[in-house]
Amino acid sequence: MLLRGEVPPGRKCDVKTLAQEARVDRTAFYGTRPYGHLRAEFERRLLALQQAGETSDPREAQIARLKIENAKLKERLAKAEQANTELTDFREQALARLAAQHEEIIRLREASAAGTRIARLPAPRTQVIGTCS
Structure with a gap:
């Protein structure tokens, strides 16, 4: 039995x-x-x-199954934490680049407004392709 x-x-x-x-x-x-x-x-x-x-022993089978499931969940958690760390690093780098680009834009605007020899280019003309009459 x-x-x-x-x-x-x-x-x-x-x-x-x-x-x-x-x-x-x-x-x-x-x-x-x-x-x-x-x-x-x-x-x-x-x-x-x-x-x-x-x-x-059904309890032993359940314990073995739960140990396997626990190991898989730990592995999944570790991967999620790694992905989260990578995304956080990427976000910090992106924000730093945006801040640097913003500072460069401000510097260039100030240089342009100070009367330096930087000339603004005219906006490009858009060509309309028409049909021949």
Whole structure:
């Protein structure tokens, strides 16, 4: 029953639960006591199931699944934090460039207004392509 995954709620697939389900004192499963060979056989089968990738304890399967999910979420969070850092750096660089360009525009306007020999170019003419009549 336990090795098939039919573990009572709140219990684990272990010798303690095996003893409780058999209504036998747990100490009877250890050493040379009457059920020592059953404990050894139970643990051998349990180990074989675990090595085969099967788990008879639904809690253990849930724990394993949650550990994998947790690792994926940590990786996803790390990538998001890295992207956030890169975007913050990009934003700071863009703001610095805009500020420098703004200062240059102000400097050029002041130089133009001070009567230097900078001449403003006329606005470009737009050509209208018409049809021949």
